[in-house]
Amino acid sequence: MHSALTNTSLHPLTLDGSTGEGGGQILRTGLALAMVTGRPLHITRIRAGRPKPGLMRQHLACVQAAVAVCGGQAEGAELGSQTLLFTPGAVRAGDYRFQIATAGSCLLVLQTVLPALMLADGESRVQLSGGTHNPMAPPFDFLERAFAPLVRRLGVGLDLQLQRRGFYPAGGGELLAHITPAALPLTPVDVLERGPLQDAWGEALVPGLARNIATRELDALGQRMGWTFESGRLRQPPTRQNEGPGNALIATLEYEHITEVFCQLGERGLSAEQVAKRLVDEVRDYQRSAGALGPHLADQWMLPLALAVWRSGRAARYTCTEVTQHTATNAQTIARGLPVRVQITPVDKAMLVEISPLLQAGLYRL
Known part of the structure; x- marks a missing residue:
């Protein structure tokens, strides 16, 4: 497998939600990219690859959280909608509370707003209630032990506190995320080996x-x-x-x-x-495998690292055990939304992901 993905979009970020694995990740990554670049997001055929396409309650919660964090506007933000036009405003640091209906995943809502808040002009605290251990979503333990330490290596402060676990279908979980933007521009890091x-x-x-x-x-x-x-x-x-x-x-x-x-x-x-x-x-x-990151971490890590590459102008690499269709779709979405190139190549008993900046200055806010 070898792919090189580059950004050719100039104005609104237009995404087809049926691309690749056709799930909610395209929506969440698209919302995050819109907030950090200031580009309007127009997404069609939302979750077309799922048995029940369109916005479900937890996806709607992601849209509502994005609107709150940047004072944006969203057209088509209703249950079952397969088309969304999201126009972001200026990202605002602050204290936020988001409640996800039933046992929708808290962590997927956090995933949506974290990229914007880690580039904001001050500290933020995000209180989330809903599911913390859900099917088809990262559990709290994964974000706390595997994902957050990587984010901190970029220079961002990310402290996660679990107050109560919430399982599907009852939910009822509570967690707090404390986000401190980097004092200096984000610092990309290479993660090529696990070590002992x-x-x-x-x-x-x-x-x-x-x-x-x-x-x-x-x-x-x-x-x-x-x-x-x-x-x-x-x-x-x-x-x-x-x-x-x-x-x-x-x-x-x-x-x-x-x-x-x-x-x-x-x-x-x-x-x-x-x-x-x-x-x-x-x-x-x-x-x-010899890859440093497992398949889920390889997916979650791609957007924060791409933001660091974009803001610093420096390339970065990591190895992973495999590139799932979910990860490949995320790579394609990121490369449409940021002036970066994502290249994926097989290496010995692993996959190598390389993210490098494109010289397209002046196209994006921030």
């Missing part, structure tokens, strides 16, 4: 459910990974008040240069042993 493994552990979350579910999951995980309770590598964190019901099995691998987090959610009809097997398969896939 320094620690690894698994934990089972079972608020509102029978404790033996956690015991079975951890036993199965420990047998496959060689982890034990005695070594501290198998853990069951305490439940916070009013959490659950829900179940998540999480593996954390701490390397010298990167921390990766993998998560499998329990679901009705899936045994504890099957949940553990799915998690181990995911970890083993990562361990077999």
Whole structure:
């Protein structure tokens, strides 16, 4: 696989929501790009690749959050809409509170507004309520341990505090994000190697459910990974008040240069042993590759790094285990919205992502 993506759009950012994997990521990345560049966003065929296309409640929450953060305007911001015209205003640092209906993911709303707030003119605090451990979305633990440390390496302060977990379908989770923009221009960083493994552990979350579910999951995980309770590598964190019901099995691998987090959610009809097997398969896939970032982190990291490349004029690179269709679609969207080139090439037992600036000064605000 080899692709080089460049930005050729000059005025409004026009996106086709059916491109590539055709999901909500195109909308979220598009909103973020519009806010940081000041370009209006016109997106059609929103989530055309999904069984229920158009804006669902959590996608509408992302639009509403973007409007609040920059004082923008949105036409077509209603449930089921497949067309949106978003006109951003000036991004404003401040204190924000966003409530996502039902168990919609808090983290996807944060993903939408974080790029703008990390380039704002002051600190921001964002209180989010909704889901923290959702299917098809990064869990809180992933953002706290894997994503946030990378963002901090750009010079941005990002502190995440979990106040209460919220599982699908009930929701009820609460988290706080404290965002401090970099004092100097964002500093791109290369992340090419993991470095030596320094620690690894698994934990089972079972608020509102029978404790033996956690015991079975951890036993199965420990047998496959060689982890034990005695070594501290198998853990069951305490439940916070009013959490659950829900179940998540999480593996954390701490390397010298990167921390990766993998998560499998329990679901009705899936045994504890099957949940553990799915998690181990995911970890083993990562361990077999030489890429520094796993598939989800490779996707999440691309936009913050591209912003640093754009603002600094310096190229940056990272390796990852694979480039999913989701990540490839995100790369295409970013290259349409920023004056950067995203190049993806296979290397030994990994993929190399290179983001470099284009010399198109004067086309963008900020």
